[in-house]
Amino acid sequence: MHTAEELLKLQPVVMKQLQMIFEKDRVGHAYIFEGGKGTGTEEMMLFFVQLLLCENPKNNVPCGTCRSCQRIKSGNHPNFHQVYPEGQFIKVDAIEKLLNEMSKTGLEAGRKIYVIHSAERLNVKSANTLLKFLEEPEGIVTAIFVTQNINAILPTIRSRCQHIKFREIQRDVMVKTLVDSGITQSMAATVSMMTSDLEEAFSLAKDDAFALSRKTVLKLVEATFKNVHEAMLVVHEDWLPLFKEREQVEMALDLLLFAFRDIVAVKANPEAMCTYPDLVPTWKDAALHTTFNKLSAQLQAILNARKQLQSNMNKTLMMEQLMLNLQEGKSFV
Ligand SMILES: [Zn+2]
Structure with a gap:
């Protein structure tokens, strides 16, 4: 569970919006929380x-210790119900069960809340079953529909909800959060380029296989600065044995692309935020000995290699071709 401070850093706009709704006592009947994976x-x-539901909130933050807060944490608050999809859809049975729970007398007084997870998976029948209750609930009721894509939610539901839009986590916020939890600045900078999902970034940063991939890609980049023979050697001795599956090669080519993008960035602005901050002195040196035209051709060569990979080109051949292209700074399409 995230603290209020952490949530404020991750989603400042949403956090303030929700706290304002609470403070002004303007809590609505129904909300759609829309945000991609990892947006919180x-x-x-x-x-x-x-x-x-908190019995003792302070400054628009729940106390975390009252009976109500504790029951939510342990998942057994009688006024709080959650519905998840089963298989592809949220089944009508699940909605009927929810309505039954919500209409039970003998619940605690006060607000009742239900949450529909992956709400885009409500089919027409389930949505219709829910609709009347959504429009005319008994008592004080708040519904929260959680989804990654509001446009995939049925219009009958969508039109009755307030839209709360979660933004992608900003890269600098992600880097800082990772560094605060003990990840090195250089690794945090790299993984924040690979994903916008904080959890995924965290596990990538702690993954030894990813650290080795990063190291191998950087070894290859430095070899390409010397000459094509050095680069071919690294390709055969390090790269090809390590990156065998197509997804691995794709990721490695992304890491390679980011290295050349760093050089472009540093050449344009020595203070630029890099994917590999630990290599900035190397990038600055490389930037002095190259042109934007050559760098642009090198980026294009890597992108072409990625395309060839999708058309199932032989991986050894693809890499050898790429090494020649990077050396020449030409891109053979
Ligand atoms: Zn509380």
């Missing part, structure tokens, strides 16, 4: 639910 929709939903 689940964490924010739990925060909001706790805030709405």
